Amino acid sequence: MSIPGAGALPRPTPAYRWLVLVFASLAMFGNYYVYDALNPVVDLLREQQGFSYRQIGMLSSAYNLAALLVLLVGGYVIDRFGARRAIVAFAAVCVLAAAVSAAASSFPTLAAGRFLLGMGAEPLIVAVTAVLAKWFKGKELSFAFGLNLSISRLGSASADWSTSFAAPLYSNWQDPLWLSTGVMAAGLGAALLYWMLERRAEGRFYLGEAAATDRLDLRSLYRFSASYWYIVALCVVFYSTVFPFRSFAIDYFQQAHGLEREAAGILSSLLPVAAIFATPLFGLWVDRVGRRSLFMAIGSLVMLPLFLAVTYLPPGPDVMVTIPLVGSGEVPLTLLCVILLLGGVFSLIPAVMWPSVAYIVDDRRLGSAYALMTLCQQLGWIAVPLVVGALNDRYLAGPENPAGYAPGMWFYTALSSLGLFFAWRLWRAERGQGGHGLETITVGSNR
Numbered sequence: 001m002s003i004p005g006a007g008a009l010p011r012p013t014p015a016y017r018w019l020v021l022v023f024a025s026l027a028m029f030g031n032y033y034v035y036d037a038l039n040p041v042v043d044l045l046r047e048q049q050g051f052s053y054r055q056i057g058m059l060s061s062a063y064n065l066a067a068l069l070v071l072l073v074g075g076y077v078i079d080r081f082g083a084r085r086a087i088v089a090f091a092a093v094c095v096l097a098a099a100v101s102a103a104a105s106s107f108p109t110l111a112a113g114r115f116l117l118g119m120g121a122e123p124l125i126v127a128v129t130a131v132l133a134k135w136f137k138g139k140e141l142s143f144a145f146g147l148n149l150s151i152s153r154l155g156s157a158s159a160d161w162s163t164s165f166a167a168p169l170y171s172n173w174q175d176p177l178w179l180s181t182g183v184m185a186a187g188l189g190a191a192l193l194y195w196m197l198e199r200r201a202e203g204r205f206y207l208g209e210a211a212a213t214d215r216l217d218l219r220s221l222y223r224f225s226a227s228y229w230y231i232v233a234l235c236v237v238f239y240s241t242v243f244p245f246r247s248f249a250i251d252y253f254q255q256a257h258g259l260e261r262e263a264a265g266i267l268s269s270l271l272p273v274a275a276i277f278a279t280p281l282f283g284l285w286v287d288r289v290g291r292r293s294l295f296m297a298i299g300s301l302v303m304l305p306l307f308l309a310v311t312y313l314p315p316g317p318d319v320m321v322t323i324p325l326v327g328s329g330e331v332p333l334t335l336l337c338v339i340l341l342l343g344g345v346f347s348l349i350p351a352v353m354w355p356s357v358a359y360i361v362d363d364r365r366l367g368s369a370y371a372l373m374t375l376c377q378q379l380g381w382i383a384v385p386l387v388v389g390a391l392n393d394r395y396l397a398g399p400e401n402p403a404g405y406a407p408g409m410w411f412y413t414a415l416s417s418l419g420l421f422f423a424w425r426l427w428r429a430e431r432g433q434g435g436h437g438l439e440t441i442t443v444g445s446n447r
């Protein structure tokens with residue numbers, strides 16, 4: 001919809017644009033914090049509530065199930081009511097979800113809280129993407145996306161760090177979740193400030209045509225190339241490995257490797273922390289050199305042995321890891337190296353994979369392509385925590401039986417090998433006649 005008299009209005013000033021980015025990203029910080037706030041209380045849920053690993057896996061999958069359902073209509077809601085209202089509404093749903101989870105007294109209520117979170121958090125990501133596209137199209141869009149993702153990951157890292165800066169809350173499982181409700185309430189505040197900024201901009205600035213959102217057109221399913229499907233397949237197995245690994249990681253470091261909660265939180269946080277800095281750098285690098293499918297294959301290859309390395313390699317000497325202003329903890333060198341390598345992969349693959357879709361799919365179908373990819377991502381991500389939880393229970397994983405975690409790690413390894421296979425197929429397809437330029441297009445080349 002064009003704004004009447006738009007031609008006479010100036011484009012927003014850079015300062016206004018960056019302020020928009022700050023508020024939209026703070027809403028995302030809250031979003032990622034709430035999602036990851038469950039990870040450091042897994043051991044407490046098991047001890048104090050008697051939950052099994054299977055139930056922990058179900059809590060994770062409840063989020064994806066809701067996300068799957070709501071993603072089908074999320075684009076419609078954003079188009080119908082506008083991204084401005086959608087951001088506030090979905091952020092409010094996240095606050096409610098966080099409060100329901102924190103107040104829960106039984107497994108079904110906690111699962112309902114996580115389900116509600118999926119209904120708010122994933123469409124909030126879509127709405128923020130639409131907002132950034134609207135304000136930054138034709139300007140610094142990739143950089144804005146990169147910064148937005150880095151601030152979101154800071155939310156994930158902060159949830160891990162809460163084991164240090166909010167250590168006294170961890171006497172029970174609910175207080176850390178109340179803290180996450182407070183953080184998301186601040187995110188809702190940021191969403192409201194964004195709403196005010198956009199309202200104020202109306203009539204002062206020309207914001208362009210309403211941005212296309214990630215709406216799913218199921219007919220597109222048949223029209224995408226093999227390269228697109230290889231990327232989707234890699235996306236499914238990559239995120240179905242990394243996100244569930246993160247969900248169980250703090251508990252795993254505590255039970256299988258004997259780490260204190262603080263140290264486990266600090267170690268787990270290195271994954272998003274590495275990504276905060278490395279993702280934009282990898283993005284800049286790949287824009288210069290191309291070779292996108294090769295980089296995805298290299299990332300998948302590096303990931304392949306990591307889960308077996310944490311299981312079977314000797315732990316090595318303890319080293320002190322300090323996060324300034326947060327805390328410190330002693331962690332075994334092998335675990336530290338593995339998490340740093342995984343952090344590198346967690347930076348490289350997303351930095352290359354998401355933008356690659358834009359090279360192989362026609363602009364008009366990009367919204368559908370991303371929506372379909374996110375939908376498939378949720379499908380894989382639903383299943384894996386259930387399987388890992390069931391494996392941990394089946395093999396009696398726990399501090400007395402650390403070997404019981406090994407089958408779960410083999411499962412992650414099997415998924416990683418599938419990822420490597422899809423990345424290799426993509427590389428072969430892109431090197432051939434039907435390539436879309438993933439290997440060759442660089443900043444300096446003409447498409």
Ligand SMILES: NCCCC[C@H](N)C(=O)NCC(=O)O
Nearest residue numbers: 031032035122125239350374
């Ligand atoms: N709260 C973490 C879940 C984010 C899910 C989202 N659909 C996604 O994949 N984002 C990209 C990323 O790399 O975080």
